[in-house]
Amino acid sequence: MSESKQSLISVANAQRIVLDHVQLVAVESTDLMQALGLTLAEEISCDIDMPPFDKAMMDGFALRSADATAPGATLRVIDHVAAGSSADVPVEAGAAVRINTGAPVPSGADAVIRIEDTQWSDDGGSIALKVAASAGKNICDRADYLAAGTVVLSKGMRLGPSQIAVAAAAGASQVSVYKRPVFAVLATGNELVDIDQIPTGAQIRNSNTPMLAALLSDDGVDVVSLGIAPDDVAGLTKCIQYGLECDGLCISGGVSMGAYDFVPEVLTKCGVEVHFHKMAAKPGKPTLFGTTEKGTCVFGLPGNPISAMVGYWLLVRPAIAAMQGRTGEVPKMIEARLIGNQKQAGDRASYWPASIEADEGGRLTASALSWRGSGDPFGMGSANGWIVRPTGSPAATDGDVVQVIILERI
Amino acid sequence: MSESKQSLISVANAQRIVLDHVQLVAVESTDLMQALGLTLAEEISCDIDMPPFDKAMMDGFALRSADATAPGATLRVIDHVAAGSSADVPVEAGAAVRINTGAPVPSGADAVIRIEDTQWSDDGGSIALKVAASAGKNICDRADYLAAGTVVLSKGMRLGPSQIAVAAAAGASQVSVYKRPVFAVLATGNELVDIDQIPTGAQIRNSNTPMLAALLSDDGVDVVSLGIAPDDVAGLTKCIQYGLECDGLCISGGVSMGAYDFVPEVLTKCGVEVHFHKMAAKPGKPTLFGTTEKGTCVFGLPGNPISAMVGYWLLVRPAIAAMQGRTGEVPKMIEARLIGNQKQAGDRASYWPASIEADEGGRLTASALSWRGSGDPFGMGSANGWIVRPTGSPAATDGDVVQVIILERI
Numbered sequence: 001m002s003e004s005k006q007s008l009i010s011v012a013n014a015q016r017i018v019l020d021h022v023q024l025v026a027v028e029s030t031d032l033m034q035a036l037g038l039t040l041a042e043e044i045s046c047d048i049d050m051p052p053f054d055k056a057m058m059d060g061f062a063l064r065s066a067d068a069t070a071p072g073a074t075l076r077v078i079d080h081v082a083a084g085s086s087a088d089v090p091v092e093a094g095a096a097v098r099i100n101t102g103a104p105v106p107s108g109a110d111a112v113i114r115i116e117d118t119q120w121s122d123d124g125g126s127i128a129l130k131v132a133a134s135a136g137k138n139i140c141d142r143a144d145y146l147a148a149g150t151v152v153l154s155k156g157m158r159l160g161p162s163q164i165a166v167a168a169a170a171g172a173s174q175v176s177v178y179k180r181p182v183f184a185v186l187a188t189g190n191e192l193v194d195i196d197q198i199p200t201g202a203q204i205r206n207s208n209t210p211m212l213a214a215l216l217s218d219d220g221v222d223v224v225s226l227g228i229a230p231d232d233v234a235g236l237t238k239c240i241q242y243g244l245e246c247d248g249l250c251i252s253g254g255v256s257m258g259a260y261d262f263v264p265e266v267l268t269k270c271g272v273e274v275h276f277h278k279m280a281a282k283p284g285k286p287t288l289f290g291t292t293e294k295g296t297c298v299f300g301l302p303g304n305p306i307s308a309m310v311g312y313w314l315l316v317r318p319a320i321a322a323m324q325g326r327t328g329e330v331p332k333m334i335e336a337r338l339i340g341n342q343k344q345a346g347d348r349a350s351y352w353p354a355s356i357e358a359d360e361g362g363r364l365t366a367s368a369l370s371w372r373g374s375g376d377p378f379g380m381g382s383a384n385g386w387i388v389r390p391t392g393s394p395a396a397t398d399g400d401v402v403q404v405i406i407l408e409r410i
Numbered sequence: 411m412s413e414s415k416q417s418l419i420s421v422a423n424a425q426r427i428v429l430d431h432v433q434l435v436a437v438e439s440t441d442l443m444q445a446l447g448l449t450l451a452e453e454i455s456c457d458i459d460m461p462p463f464d465k466a467m468m469d470g471f472a473l474r475s476a477d478a479t480a481p482g483a484t485l486r487v488i489d490h491v492a493a494g495s496s497a498d499v500p501v502e503a504g505a506a507v508r509i510n511t512g513a514p515v516p517s518g519a520d521a522v523i524r525i526e527d528t529q530w531s532d533d534g535g536s537i538a539l540k541v542a543a544s545a546g547k548n549i550c551d552r553a554d555y556l557a558a559g560t561v562v563l564s565k566g567m568r569l570g571p572s573q574i575a576v577a578a579a580a581g582a583s584q585v586s587v588y589k590r591p592v593f594a595v596l597a598t599g600n601e602l603v604d605i606d607q608i609p610t611g612a613q614i615r616n617s618n619t620p621m622l623a624a625l626l627s628d629d630g631v632d633v634v635s636l637g638i639a640p641d642d643v644a645g646l647t648k649c650i651q652y653g654l655e656c657d658g659l660c661i662s663g664g665v666s667m668g669a670y671d672f673v674p675e676v677l678t679k680c681g682v683e684v685h686f687h688k689m690a691a692k693p694g695k696p697t698l699f700g701t702t703e704k705g706t707c708v709f710g711l712p713g714n715p716i717s718a719m720v721g722y723w724l725l726v727r728p729a730i731a732a733m734q735g736r737t738g739e740v741p742k743m744i745e746a747r748l749i750g751n752q753k754q755a756g757d758r759a760s761y762w763p764a765s766i767e768a769d770e771g772g773r774l775t776a777s778a779l780s781w782r783g784s785g786d787p788f789g790m791g792s793a794n795g796w797i798v799r800p801t802g803s804p805a806a807t808d809g810d811v812v813q814v815i816i817l818e819r820i
Contacts, residue, residue, distance in 0.1 A: 032605065036624045050788070052609055057785060082641065084601030086612045100671075102601060102713065102785070104612045145786045153791050160818060161628060162790040165621035165715045169787040173606035191494030191512060195442065196583035199462055202496045202514045211575035214446045218571060231492070261510075303493075303512065305575045332820055335772035362745035362813050375467060375512070376555045377579040378460070380572040381563050403772050408570060409819055410742055 007278065010391070011314055011349050014279045014289065015330050018315050021275065022322040023295035025179045025247055032167055035159045037220040038177040039324035044153040046170040049143035053104040058138045061096040061118055061127060062087075062109035068133035076126050081106060096127060105139050112138035156325040178324035184243035185212045186226040188236065188254035188263060189303060194228070207305050207377055208252035215312050216250070219320050229254075236266045244270060244296050247323060250316060253303030255286045263300055264288060272298050280391060281314065282348040283307035283374035289315060297323075305377040310351045310386070313405065333388060333403040340368035342396040345389040353383035356406050366404045384408045417688065420801070421724055421759055424689045424699065425740050428725050431685060432732040433705035435589045435657055442577055445569045447630040448587040449734035454563040456580040459553035463514040468548045471506040471528055471537060472497075472519035478543035486536050491516060506537060515549050522548035566735040588734035594653035595622045596636040598646065598664035598673060599713060604638070617715050617787055618662035625722050626660070629730050639664075646676045654680060654706050657733060660726060663713030665696045673710055674698060682708050690801060691724065692758040693717035693784035699725060707733075715787040720761045720796070723815065743798060743813040750778035752806040755799040763793035766816050776814045794818045 009017075027041040056062060063075055075096040081087045087097055087106030096113075097106050105112065111133040118127045146152070152170050153163055159177070167175060192206040193199055206228055213223045224246060229239040231254070240263075243249035254263035255277070267274060267290055274290040277300075281287065284307050288300030299316050301308040313331055321329035336356060343350075354366045366387050371379025385406045389396070396402055419427075437451040466472060473485055485506035491497045497516030501507055506523075507516050515522065521543040528537040556562070562580045563573055569587070577585060595618075602616040603609055616638055623633045634656060639649040641664070650673075653659035664673035665687070677684060677700055684700040687710075691697070694717045698710030709726050711718040723741055731739035746766060753760075764776045776797050781789025795816045799806070806812055 033620055033623065036627055046788075048609060051785070052614070053612065055785065057783075081612075082601075083599055084612050084641070102599075102614070140782070140785055145782050145788055152788050157792075161621050161624035162719065162793055162817070164624040165617045165719070166788055166791040168605040168617035168620040169615055169715065171605060171608065171615065173604075189493055189512075191492075194583075195578040195581060198581065199458060202463065202491075202494050204462070204512070205579055205581065207575045207578035210443055210578040211571050213443065214571035214574040217446055231494070305579065309572065309575070332768045333772045334768050334774065334820065358742045358744050362743045364744065372550070372555050373467075375461065375465065375550055378456075378555055378562050378576055381576040382567075383572055406820060407572070410744065410816060 008280045008347070009276050009278070010280050014276055014315060015318060017275050018289055018319050019322050019327065021291045022297060022319050024325060025181050025323050027176055028179050029174050029176050032164060032173050032175050035175050035177055036164060038159055038180065039326055040153055040155055040157050040159065041176045041178050041325065043151050043155045044167055044170055044172045044175065045149050045151050046146055047148060048171065049148050050145040050169070051140055051142060053142050055140045056099045056101055056103050056105055056112045056138065057140050058112055058114045059101050060099060060112050060114040060138065062091055062099045062105050062112050063096040063133060064091060064093060064109060065111040065133040065135045065137065067094060068113070068129050070132050071130055073129045074126055075129070079106070110135045110139070114138065158326060180220060180222050181247040181320055181323050182222045182224060183216050183248040183250060184224040184226050184246045185209055185216070186229055186239050186243055186249065186251045188229045188231065188251060190231040192228045208303065208308050211305055211309065212250050212252065212312065215309070219317055221320055231262065233262055233266060236262055237270065240266055240270050244292055246296060248297045248299070248319065250299045250301060252301045252308045255288045255300035255302065267298060280348040281310055282350040284310035284314070284351070285348060287311040287315065302374070304374040306353065306380055307374045309380065313407065331405040334364065334406060335401050336364035336366040336404045338368070338387065338396050338400045338402045339365050339398060341398065342368060342387060342389055342402065344395045345391055345393040347391060349391050350389040351386040353379040354385050354387045354404060355382055356385040356404055356410060358410065364404070366402060384410070418690045418757070419686050419688065420690050424686060424725060425728060427685050428699055428729050429732050429737065431701045432707060432729050434735060435591050435733050437586055438589050439584050439586050442574060442583050442585050445585050445587055446574060448569055448590065449736055450563055450565055450567050450569065451586045451588050451735065453561050453565045454577055454580055454582045454585065455559050455561050456556055457558060458581065459558050460555040460579070461550055461552060464552050465550045466509045466511055466513050466515055466522045466548065467550050468522055468524045469511050470509060470522050470524040470548065472501055472509045472515050472522050473506040473543060474501060474503060474519060475521040475543040475545045475547065477504060478521070478523070478539050480542050481540055483539045484536055485539070489516070520545045520549070524548065568736060590630060590632050591657040591730055591733050592632045592634060593626050593658040593660060594634040594636050594656045595619055595626070596639055596649050596653055596659065596661045598639045598641065598661060600641040602638045618713065618718050621715055621719065622660050622662065622722065625719070629727055631730055641672065643672055643676060646672055647680060650676055650680050654702055656706060658707045658709070658729065660709045660711060662711045662718045665698045665710035665712065677708060690758040691720055692760045694720035694724065694761070695758060697721040697725065712784070714784040716763065716790055717784045719790065723817065741815040744774065744816060745811055746774035746776040746814045748778070748797065748806050748810045748812045749775050749808060751808065752778060752797060752799055752812065754805040755801055755803040757801060759801050760799040761796040763789040764795050764797045764814060765792055766795040766814055766820060768820065774814070776812060794820070
């Protein structure tokens with residue numbers, strides 16, 4: 001690794017380098033019902049005109065507008081078309097057909113009058129109209145939404161519930177998507193014990209593996225947990241080689257400057273080209289990114305949970321999107337009004353756990369949460385975002401406008 | 411159903427009625443690694459002091475501050491403590507111990523000096539300090555983050571990745587959570603065909619079942635798909651009775667005023683008390699809510715996909731949260747600047763598919779998407795939110811501040 005790769009690079013540069021090195025995962029065909037959260041590898045067109053027929057937009061009566069140029073007309077009711085049925089007879093002069101919303105308008109008719117605007121005769125054989133009709137009234141013409149062959153979803157779109165609905169309406173029961181990426185998660189450090197252990201002496205619990213597994217699952221990634229690696233070269237090498245078989249490998253701990261931090265050395269031995277090793281983020285400075293020849297992305301994240309989460313959000317999450325053809329998914333900065341205080345930022349952009357809410361008027365507020373710094377894992381318990389303070393930002397106080405990253409749906 | 415329940419009620423009232431009738435699902439104990447997205451049924455306290463020992467916050471040397479009141483002091487290096495290890499010997503006057511971030515500070519030492527601020531002697535047996543030390547420097551005292559027994563996560567919190575990390579650090583490898591709710595989804599309408607069919611005549615595809623299944627899955631609900639019910643009382647009754655065994659039942663279609671819309675009648679026969687049947691939302695007016703004696707929530711949603719989605723977001727999603735003890739999770743209204751135009755709202759609050767983005771400065775914009783109205787399923791393909799126009803809102807044009815609901819992480 002050259003000297004320059006050891007230097008502190010900006011978050012924006014780090015993101016650019018990661019996105020420049022990400023390779024697309026393979027494409028597969030899958031059932032639409034299994035595709036939630038996956039990303040389209042090809043565009044989807046609608047296979048039919050929509051609507052496929054002239055459609056009634058109201059419950060009421062289909063009729064000829066020429067028969068009802070003024071309120072008061074009386075028409076014979078000759079049929080009833082429910083949604084899903086077609087009329088048996090055409091609508092001739094002086095006739096009307098009872099029709100339900102969504103049903104095809106029978107031939108001959110060119111308007112639909114709402115049931116509320118009609119009055120049945122005593123014998124139920126005819127109706128009187130309370131209003132006049134005009135041609136096209138309450139009818140949606142065939143292909144009015146779109147014509148067969150129109151593209152309705154683009155390549156690179158993530159299939160959320162709305163896109164699933166659109167694909168379903170377009171007849172895309174099978175879709176071509178990028179495969180769900182597979183990431184390995186490896187925690188390093190002799191001090192770590194599993195979360196069901198009570199730490200003794202110098203031990204601490206491994207909260208990073210559960211956290212990273214949860215973050216990755218939330219982002220639609222299949223997770224392979226490699227547990228806790230020992231702080232020795234041989235054991236670590238074995239774990240890392242196994243992890244490099246996946247699309248991505250997240251390693252927490254072992255990337256700072258301590259004498260027992262073997263990770264960078266072992267990565268290089270395993271054929272990982274390290275592209276950077278320090279990022280101008282606070283917390284999150286000792287963050288590493290590398291790739292193998294076959295394209296596995298390796299993220300070395302700090303051992304402190306909140307620091308690891310900053311690295312995850314800034315780098316890993318955008319990489320997961322890019323692996324599936326979704327580019328530009330770096331976390332967006334949003335304006336919010338600060339509740340609390342923030343110190344001035346130094347030579348690193350700072351990220352502070354925050355509770356982001358909307359006030360009565362719909363303006364966002366960001367409450368800085370109590371947090372003792374990167375070693376303290378508890379500051380994020382009620383956080384749904386970060387207050388972001390770019391390099392060199394002045395101190396901020398209550399009421400100032402700051403930038404935030406929102407981690408959850410708000 | 412009384413006359414008043416047939417009248418148009420406001421969205422806020424509809425939400426209040428739903429939340430007033432929701433019952434909590436059962437509680438179970440689960441492995442923390444399986445609990446992502448579930449909600450805590452009891453608070454979590456940390457079982458140990460955090461940190462559990464006086465901890466080094468930097469890679470460097472632990473020493474007695476009295477030995478280094480000014481820069482230039484020279485100290486013998488007598489040991490090395492890695493994270494996960496404890497020092498074998500106490501730090502006496504004139505001595506220093508090499509220490510890694512996260513390791514316990516050895517007895518006798520009261521300060522840690524960063525490795526960057528020291529200089530090794532040629533023989534490697536001692537260091538010269540470039541800076542002075544003060545008591546407590548770069549040390550985090552035992553229990554400084556919190557003392558054993560402190561509550562770190564409250565009852566009613568959803569376990570996202572951050573909360574999973576906090577629970578892990580606190581030793582909560584098993585957690586008491588509300589069970590994942592189970593919802594049945596039923597589409598009604600003779601006109602419906604499965605999405606892998608090519609509609610003929612008066613048919614249209616059933617896009618609501620895939621959409622509702624996706625929405626429910628996204629919200630952590632287990633989905634039972636009941637397929638398409640026929641538009642006859644006997645068949646519908648059977649489907650609905652089956653669905654009422656679940657915690658919730660979403661029915662799409664069959665709740666408007668068409669002659670073949672049997673749903674309200676069948677629900678009443680099946681023991682469902684209908685609390686309201688029309689909501690002042692556009693789209694989404696023919697939305698129904700009822701409950702059974704044992705507490706199953708029944709949502710009758712409109713047959714048009716975008717209308718059904720509005721009903722889902724305004725009512726079903728808050729109900730799912732409330733079933734798990736998360737109250738107040740009605741969609742939040744956020745300010746954004748309109749791109750495009752909006753007509754004045756009538757006697758119903760209107761919801762228009764929109765693309766919500768952040769501009770360079772972090773201000774939100776809402777672009778109104780092309781949409782032909784409630785029957786058009788394609789307006790939501792690139793929507794990540796709704797522009798919300800409360801009852802009676804005046805027309806809005808480009809640049810006006812409007813309220814939006816954001817459907818995805820932004």
